[in-house]
Amino acid sequence: CLLELYGVCGFAGHRDWEIPNVKKLQSIVDYSEFNPAIDPLFPGETAASFYWSATTVAFDFGVAWGVDFVNGGVDDGGKNFDRRARAVRAGSD
Numbered sequence: 001c002l003l004e005l006y007g008v009c010g011f012a013g014h015r016d017w018e019i020p021n022v023k024k025l026q027s028i029v030d031y032s033e034f035n036p037a038i039d040p041l042f043p044g045e046t047a048a049s050f051y052w053s054a055t056t057v058a059f060d061f062g063v064a065w066g067v068d069f070v071n072g073g074v075d076d077g078g079k080n081f082d083r084r085a086r087a088v089r090a091g092s093d
Contacts, residue, residue, distance in 0.1 A: 018087060052066045053067065
């Protein structure tokens, strides 16, 4: 990391962040919640919005799966759209 010289590499003391696959991203949805549909005990702020996953749609490499945290729905979308992303620690299940 080039920024390590300045002591700012990583986030929250860790450098193993990644964009989760769609299954892992959906695992933080709480379907009893709405707008956002996320477990209230899950740390960090989550907007009631669509978040990308790292899972590409098998039949179209220009499309990826994501989770809409308004209601917890899973959907796909063109990778050319500006959407949010939520990083998780690598290896966290």
